[in-house]
Amino acid sequence: MDVGSILSILITSLMAMVPIVLTSVGAAWSERAGVVSIGYEGVLLMSAFFGGIMAELTGNAVMGLVGGILTGIVFGILHGVLTVYLKGDHVIPGIGINLLAMGVVPFGILAYWGTAGQHQMAVTMWHWHTKYGDLSPMVFITILIAVVTWWVLFKTPLGLRVRAVGENPEAADALGISVEKYRFWSTVYGHALAGLGGAFMSVDWLGVVQKTMSGGRGFIALANMVFSGWNPLISLIGGWLFGFFDALATWLAPQHIIPGQFIRMLPYIMTLIIVAGIIGKARPPKADGKPYKRE
Amino acid sequence: MEEIPVLEMKGIVKIYPDGTKALKGVDLTVYQGEILGLLGENGAGKTTLMKILFGMLHPTAGKIYVKGEETRFKSPADALANGIGMVHQHFTLVEVFDALHNIILGMEGHGMFSKIDVEKAKKKLQKLMDDLNFQVPLNVPVEELPVGVQQRIEILKMLFRDVEVLILDEPTAVLTPLEVEELFQVLRKLKAEGKTIIFISHKLNEVIELTDRVTVIRKGEVIGTVKTSEATPQILARMMVGRDVVLRIQKPPKEAGKPILKVENLWVKGDRGEDAVKNLSFEVRAGEIFGIAGVEGNGQTELVEALTGLRNLERGHVILNGIDISGRSPKELYELGIAHIPEDRTHMGLILDMTVTENAILGLQWREKFKRWKGTIDWNKAKRHTNNLIGEFDIIAPGVDAPVKSLSGGNQQKLIVAREVSKQPVLIIASQPTRGVDVASTEYIRNYLVKLRNEDKAVLLVSADLDEIIQLSDRMGVMYEGEFMGVVKPEEVTTEEIGMMMGGIKYEEIRK
DSSP: HHHHHHHHHHHHHHHHHHEEEHHHHHHHHHHHTTTOOOTTTHHHHHHHHHHHHHHHHHHHHHHHHHHHHHHHHHHHHHHHIIIIOOOOOOHHHHHHHHHHHHHHHHHHHHHHHHSSSEEOOSSSSOOOTTTEEEEEHHHHHHHHHHHHHHHHHHHHHHHHHHHHHHOHHHHHHTTTTTHHHHHHHHHHHHHHHHHHHHHHIIIISEEEEEETTTTTTHHHHHHHHHHTTTTTHHHHHHHHHHHHHHHHHHGGGOOSSOOOHHHHHHHHHHHHHHHHHHOOOOOTTTTTTTTOOOO | OOOOOEEEEEEEEETTTTTOEEEEEEEEEEOOTOOOEEETTSSHHHHHHHHTTTTSSSSSSEEEEEETTTOOOOOHHHHHHEEEEEEEEOOOOOOBBBHHHHTTOOOOSOOTTTOOOOOHHHHHHHHHHHHHHHOSSSSBGGGGGGGHHHHHHHHHHHHTOOOSEEESSSSTTTHHHHHHHHHHHHHHHHHHHTOOEEESSOOOOHHHHHHHHHEEEETTTTEEEEEEGGHHHHHHHHHHOOOOOOSOOOOOOOOOOOOEEEEEEEEEOTTTTSSSEEEEEEEEEEEEEEEEEEEESSSSHHHHHHHHHHSEEEEEEETTTTEEOOTTOOOHHHHHEEEEESSOIIIIOTTTEEEEEEHTTTTTTTSGGGSSTTTBBBBBHHHHHHHHHHHHTTOSSTTTTSEEEEESSSHHHHHHHHHHTOOOOOOEEEEEETTTHHHHHHHHHHHHHHHHHHHHOOOEEEEEEHHHHHHHSSEEEETTTTTEEEOOOOGGSSSHHHHHTTOOOHHHHHOO
């Protein structure tokens, strides 16, 4: 392995980390407030699709990213209303969102672009073209979002209240903090970040809309969030590790050193081992996934 | 001199959605700078009254005046804004936060997105603690601190919000004697600074030691208010529990037979790892109802759970008919002849969404008489069995296939009794058997327990309802903080003496 290959793996890893990190960070914030969602997989896929449409309609890739955020917000509002205000189960809406995405996106690609399963984007984000691959500004925005989210969550009154609401909603309520308000907007924020991650895949990184393009990243992001101890900063590292081993696996595959099936397992296994090994056993927020009702 | 009370509650009525009348027109007056004791048994309405005052519950009728002005509290935040703070029996602390963040939560200072000024908050808190002369570690997660310290954090949390009236709900229930003494010092100090304190308790000695006046509540009504300096344990006990016991249950005299259940030096731990049952020894004989009285939360629940195999024994032995049954599983205990009427009907006694038949054979489903072949249940036999129970126990049910939640509380309870008795037990452990049950069913269940006793079964009755214990028991123990204050025959003591034992005074000391 030469320096060129290493640099190319590193650059690919930074691009691959973006959707995972954004979703992990959003999910971490939402769960710190006590709202679980497993619908991020579907949100990633639908944001990739709707973000793609938005980019082509406006002719502007940045608007595509905005479209992804808006898609995330719509499903965040839906999930928030169901779980926070109507006190419903936190898992079921996510299953619904994921199933919806599996139907809407393949159909939508065919209906909108007239191609089956895949559409090559006409508009994509500007990249730095280097000798070793393309690098998007979104990489730095993602790092910034992870750091700022961490800082707000752990250093500011807003973050303190969000965490209080997810740990002990009774305590927060007794001090005049609106549990519903903080939980609802946390849910919206979490899904909005996932939406940004989804649109990044289509209008920025890969430049295509594919019917299976989320590829389990929503679930990997949730696992990354858990192994990172619901901490946005560690989620950033965990997400990058996944991206790194993903890129490494892609590089290794044509070398025929190890059977391909094992190589494809690499990102999953290594991320799990490293992040779980560093963090050990993390404890979820105490009221995570539990609807809060006053007596 | 007509002083304006800092707080006044007038004609407070609280009727819960299920029709329970928790408060029946309560008046309460609190003056600036006093410690008012609020004394009463379980279910007397003390906590309900204080939750109304703190804005957590809304009264059905009645008015609240703060410094002479009528006020309505929609939420605890409203109460806090009016200078009323409450420390609950179960603390409302965020366990993973340290004391500092628990205390400043919701009052962090300006700007939601600006950095919390930890140093400034720390200084402010340190000054508050220095003034009061009590300290808590500010930077340790509260879950790592003992309950006594957690309680101080709760008090500090309220004082940080400049409350003038501090309500403490059974604050000593979770404390060691030393911690109680420290708490009292803090409360006296607060009083000296002009704060007003409402101290909810059922412990006579503590109320007498600490308070200036005592208001006694019984069954949702105020019995009276006395100056503590003029009160004695006897007076307060009579006010708290003293009432004419109506004997409606026919109980022929009967000689008890051989011991069925022997409990020897039993220690059981509670959920928080504290000693809930401390070195308890007693026996229940055939043809005898042994009652355990006491205010709830004094180890009764843990004792029953230990005896029925639902909780581990720490030390000691439980012997049933000469066999050591310590540490056996609930199923083994059933087979050995223990029946259990659990205190929480809807969570432990029944599965509400399952049918009457399914509930009637719970725990019996593996018995030969309901088996068909290859281990399946013969539902026709089960239904016949259920119909027999319904007839025998006069249970009013829409049908054997109806979900058990469609039955009234009294009929649900009768179904549990019927099921447990159908196990042909030698020992029946009945825990709060008539709580929330209508009058007719209550009478039926009580008479049935006496019938079992007359049939030479051993009955262990645990109840917070003193009338029930006195009416039914042949012998009774009064439990307080995991120990018996005395084991007596109900006819040999006055209710006043029982009340004193419930308040933590040993029988020998009373009889001195």
